[in-house]
Amino acid sequence: MYIVTAEEMYDMDHGAMNKVGIDGKLLMENAGRSIAASLKERVSKTYRILVLAGGGNNGGDGFVIARTLLDNDFDVTVVQVVPDEKIIGDALYHKQLFVCCGGNVTVMQTVDEVGPMISRVDIVIDAIAGIGMKGRLREPLASVVDVVNKKASYVLSVDIPSGLPANEGISDFYAVQANETLITGFPKQSAFLEHTAPYYGNWQVVSFGLPSVITSDGAHRYLWTEEQFRKTIPERGRYSHKGSHGRGLAVGGSAEMPGSITMTVHAALRTGAGLVTAATAKSAIPAVASQCMEATYLALGETNGRMNNELPIPFDNYDAIVMGMGMGRHHEARSHIRKALEEASCPLIVDADGLYHLKSLLASVKKRKSPVVLTPHPGEMAMLLDKSVPELLQKPFAYAKMAAEKYGVYIVLKGPFTIITTPDGQQTVTTTGNEGLAKGGSGDVLSGIILAMVLQDQPIMEALSNACFIHGKAADMLIADTHSVYDLLASDLLHGISKVYRTFV
Numbered sequence: 001m002y003i004v005t006a007e008e009m010y011d012m013d014h015g016a017m018n019k020v021g022i023d024g025k026l027l028m029e030n031a032g033r034s035i036a037a038s039l040k041e042r043v044s045k046t047y048r049i050l051v052l053a054g055g056g057n058n059g060g061d062g063f064v065i066a067r068t069l070l071d072n073d074f075d076v077t078v079v080q081v082v083p084d085e086k087i088i089g090d091a092l093y094h095k096q097l098f099v100c101c102g103g104n105v106t107v108m109q110t111v112d113e114v115g116p117m118i119s120r121v122d123i124v125i126d127a128i129a130g131i132g133m134k135g136r137l138r139e140p141l142a143s144v145v146d147v148v149n150k151k152a153s154y155v156l157s158v159d160i161p162s163g164l165p166a167n168e169g170i171s172d173f174y175a176v177q178a179n180e181t182l183i184t185g186f187p188k189q190s191a192f193l194e195h196t197a198p199y200y201g202n203w204q205v206v207s208f209g210l211p212s213v214i215t216s217d218g219a220h221r222y223l224w225t226e227e228q229f230r231k232t233i234p235e236r237g238r239y240s241h242k243g244s245h246g247r248g249l250a251v252g253g254s255a256e257m258p259g260s261i262t263m264t265v266h267a268a269l270r271t272g273a274g275l276v277t278a279a280t281a282k283s284a285i286p287a288v289a290s291q292c293m294e295a296t297y298l299a300l301g302e303t304n305g306r307m308n309n310e311l312p313i314p315f316d317n318y319d320a321i322v323m324g325m326g327m328g329r330h331h332e333a334r335s336h337i338r339k340a341l342e343e344a345s346c347p348l349i350v351d352a353d354g355l356y357h358l359k360s361l362l363a364s365v366k367k368r369k370s371p372v373v374l375t376p377h378p379g380e381m382a383m384l385l386d387k388s389v390p391e392l393l394q395k396p397f398a399y400a401k402m403a404a405e406k407y408g409v410y411i412v413l414k415g416p417f418t419i420i421t422t423p424d425g426q427q428t429v430t431t432t433g434n435e436g437l438a439k440g441g442s443g444d445v446l447s448g449i450i451l452a453m454v455l456q457d458q459p460i461m462e463a464l465s466n467a468c469f470i471h472g473k474a475a476d477m478l479i480a481d482t483h484s485v486y487d488l489l490a491s492d493l494l495h496g497i498s499k500v501y502r503t504f505v
């Protein structure tokens, strides 16, 4: 499923109307009917429903919903929150159909009238404004939204909570806080941003009949769901051997921080890597090995328990490498990152401290022939780009795309919505995971899962998307079953990986 900006959604609408010849009235009918159908299935006819209709096509959707519900004997009325002259085109056509079918439209004169009406009903359908919103909501609509937010017992927004921007990069808005949103066509960018997503409440997408010939050349962002995971997860051949599943190397850890590399190698093996070697400071090996018997070890020279660069790493012996977890920020560690960039001819994944070192080496990354994957959390991404975290989180899609294209890298920008970007700017988003993951070590586990997935025979983009899906889903399944968001540990995810495989593959 695509994730779109308002402009991309309009392009698809226009394509359907102008290239295919589908009438806009029909698209509006489809959108409204899909939403009404969803309501009909789960709402009792004893509920009173109020539709707030604004002046654009979003309001038009509202009139279709009202007409369809009325036809099905629901108790539904419409308050038109804009004057009559604002209802034009397809929306006017559908308003007239509603009225001809016996529907009742009250035109709001003052905002004061709206509060008592909202208090009397069980469900408010918010069709005040959709993706055509420009700037901050003006009066009197801002006050109408205020009343909705204060008085409504349940709000269903049509397409997008009114007042909310569809696109990233906008922080000045005032919007409906919906309980649920039925999104028409495709989800908009703002459903995947930390500062706007909560306004949607629970959301689902409903179709309004956009033909696939129009949508297939649509956006460059894609939501990575269970369906994609099931479709793309590589099969494990009955006659495969350990070499078939890749030889991975994880470089990191220290005597003081042996846990990070332990979780990475363990997660890589649990996810399906054939052979995994941990390269770490010599004195850290007993601690790591006692927790992970299946890995092999490469002892690195060390100073005060932290890796130094006395002993070289044979980077060419591996099919994929992950570096950085707990490796430290000292300059000897950096020389391993630099060497890996120069010498490794396989995919190189850089995480945590490795990203800190990579900042000064970014210019050389583009020269590499083999793929480089960066896995920053927002703090690390902001550091790489010399931005603040709030700045980055306003426009994570744009910043990730800009950096991936500029440096020729894959970027896994981690968070509640993880955005994965290819060097040519294609993006996927995974939404699995929960706040139980907001704990030290979760990222180390993800690095191992990514290593294992990159080692399998599949395009890197799919490998990264599947890795993030597994990581988050493991947390979700554990929370649903034996754990809570409070007690979940990164090491618990190792069992979660098994649950994901046993359930979905």
Ligand SMILES: NC(=O)C1=CN([C@@H]2O[C@H](COP(=O)(O)OP(=O)(O)OC[C@H]3O[C@@H](n4cnc5c(N)ncnc54)[C@H](OP(=O)(O)O)[C@@H]3O)[C@@H](O)[C@H]2O)[C@@H](O)CC1
Residues within 6 Å of the ligand: 013, 024, 027, 028, 031, 032, 054, 055, 056, 057, 058, 059, 061, 086, 128, 129, 130, 131, 132, 133, 134, 135, 136, 137, 138, 139, 141, 158, 159, 160, 184, 208
């Ligand atoms: N084929 C189709 O067309 C389909 C369309 N669909 C539906 O159409 C929606 C998009 O419709 P749209 O483009 O008409 O814009 P829409 O979101 O209703 O907003 C425009 C209204 O908002 C107003 N307004 C704007 N800014 C404002 C502000 N700051 N403060 C206050 N008011 C402001 C603006 O007023 P004006 O500025 O013109 O006075 C105008 O009245 C989309 O989200 C989806 O629901 C699909 O469901 C089915 C297929």
Ligand SMILES: Nc1ncnc2c1ncn2[C@@H]1O[C@H](COP(=O)(O)OP(=O)(O)O)[C@@H](O)[C@H]1O
Residues within 6 Å of the ligand: 352, 376, 377, 414, 415, 416, 417, 418, 432, 433, 434, 435, 436, 437, 438, 439, 440, 441, 442, 443, 444, 445, 446, 471, 472
């Ligand atoms: N609230 C949350 N919801 C969903 N996923 C989360 C949340 N908080 C953290 N995560 C996930 O947990 C991981 C944390 O990675 P990171 O910050 O690098 O952890 P660490 O460095 O402590 O191991 C990322 O994959 C991130 O997407």
Ligand SMILES: [K+]
Residues within 6 Å of the ligand: 058, 126, 127, 128, 129, 130, 157, 158, 159, 160, 161, 162
């Ligand atoms: K709306």
